[in-house]
Amino acid sequence: MANHSVFLQIAGVVAESVVDGPGLRAVVFFQGCPHHCPGCHNPETWDPQGGEKLSLDEVWRRLRYNPLLSGVTFSGGEPLAQPEGALALAKKVRAAGGNVMIYTGYTWEEVQAFSLPAVKELLALTALLVDGPFQLAQKKPDLLFRGSANQRIIDVQRTLAEQKLVLWAGKEDGRDGLATTGGAGN
Numbered sequence: 411m412a413n414h415s416v417f418l419q420i421a422g423v424v425a426e427s428v429v430d431g432p433g434l435r436a437v438v439f440f441q442g443c444p445h446h447c448p449g450c451h452n453p454e455t456w457d458p459q460g461g462e463k464l465s466l467d468e469v470w471r472r473l474r475y476n477p478l479l480s481g482v483t484f485s486g487g488e489p490l491a492q493p494e495g496a497l498a499l500a501k502k503v504r505a506a507g508g509n510v511m512i513y514t515g516y517t518w519e520e521v522q523a524f525s526l527p528a529v530k531e532l533l534a535l536t537a538l539l540v541d542g543p544f545q546l547a548q549k550k551p552d553l554l555f556r557g558s559a560n561q562r563i564i565d566v567q568r569t570l571a572e573q574k575l576v577l578w579a580g581k582e583d584g585r586d587g588l589a590t591t592g593g594a595g596n
């Protein structure tokens with residue numbers, strides 16, 4: 411089914427990355443971020459009118475998704491500022507057999523307070539979520555998949571199932587910890 415009615419404001423797409431989550435991943439950089447963290451590496455993504463407005467189908471085409479990929483990482487920018495677009499993209503990733511990882515400047519607790527159904531649905535399809543703003547004072551160059559020590563890599567499905575925060579227990583080079591990736595894969 412065509413997805414011409416769903417559009418995303420996108421800063422860029424990387425077809426293959428090994429530094430934005432476990433395994434080989436495609437990365438979508440969402441355009442627009444309200445957090446404005448001092449020391450942000452991508453300040454060009456802050457303007458919600460910047461980047462490109464693309465249909466979901468065009469984003470997918472640029473991803474060149476293939477079975478060698480573990481999944482897609484939603485980075486930014488702030489993916490949760492476009493919950494409907496992020497949800498539609500997550501559904502495509504899951505339908506292709508991939509897992510979804512999201513970087514957000516909101517803390518997990520703040521995300522939980524969102525009342526938008528699209529955010530709840532998105533979390534149900536998300537394997538990993540890196541939460542919280544980049545904090546320059548807590549910057550550490552050797553942290554796995556995150557920039558500052560306040561940020562957590564959260565195992566979303568275990569956290570939802572156990573109703574308490576569960577951090578990812580996986581390894582950098584594998585799919586460890588993602589076996590319980592939830593959602594219907596639709």
Ligand code: SF4
Binds near residue numbers: 453
């Ligand atoms: S949340 Fe991320 S993209 Fe947004 S300002 Fe902070 S570091 Fe930059």
